[in-house]
Amino acid sequence: FQTFSVGQVLTSSQMNAVEVNIRDHVHGVSGVVAITGTILTVIDAAGDLIVGTAADTAGRLAIGTARQVPTVNAGATALAYANPITLATEQASTSGTSIDFTGIPAGTRRITVMLLGVSLSGTAHILIQLGDAGGIETSGYVSQSTNLAEASAVSIVGSTAGIIIYCLNAAATLHGSVIFSLEDASDNTWVAQGILSRSDIDRVVVTSGSKATSAVLDRVHLVSSNGTDAFDAGTVNISYEKSNDRENLNRSI
Secondary structure, eight states: OOOOOTTOOOOHHHHHHHHHHHHHTOOSOBTOOOEETTEETTOOSTTOEEEEEETTEEEEEOOOSTTOEEEEOTTSSSEEEEOSEEEOOOEEOSSSSEEEEEOOOTTEEEEEEEEEEEEESSSOOEEEEEEETTEEOOSOOEEEEEEEOTTSOOEEEEESSSEEEOOOSTTOOEEEEEEEEEEETTTTEEEEEEEEEETTTTEEEEEEEEEEOSSOOOEEEEEETTSOOOEEEEEEEEEEEEHHHHHHHHHHO
């Protein structure tokens, strides 16, 4: 090692010697093979992170795309960049008696079901049902929904077959969302709340409820409450969030 006095101005050769000493005494960090100025050569671009890739081993985590955040990967083996909110593919709700969204990953903590101009062909209500690897669950729900209008009696409907959204007539055209939040991961209990507007008339529809699935949730199913009325207008989509993704997003804002 070299020693220097306070205030001493180093020559270029002395600086080179310092660089060599630092390089040669970086122990136990595989991948750091040289130092150029103060930038480790493991970094290739702006935004790169140095991360541990194994015991006593460092590597490069390349910067993600816009608005992605670093998070633990699905196998809990490394850091990776991911979108904090995943938006599924929008589906038309213009035909058929049911709509399915599958492939929701384990670790999801919040799901938002979005309805845009959705209606049914008859007088049934809309049910949102949850499911897991065993299929869609059609019982065990606690749910009520109401149709609010100025200076009129409040009408309430309930269901144990799904989270219910008040419709009552074929003209009802709904715009809004229902949010499912995981209340207890140990028993897969979800709570729901939603507010939607009707574009066919001045009404607001409110819904809430809860449901514990038999296993980890991986799908959402929309269906008419009588099972026969068909969807005849609009589109539906969902988004979902995982806990560590949301926490990282909050830190980055």
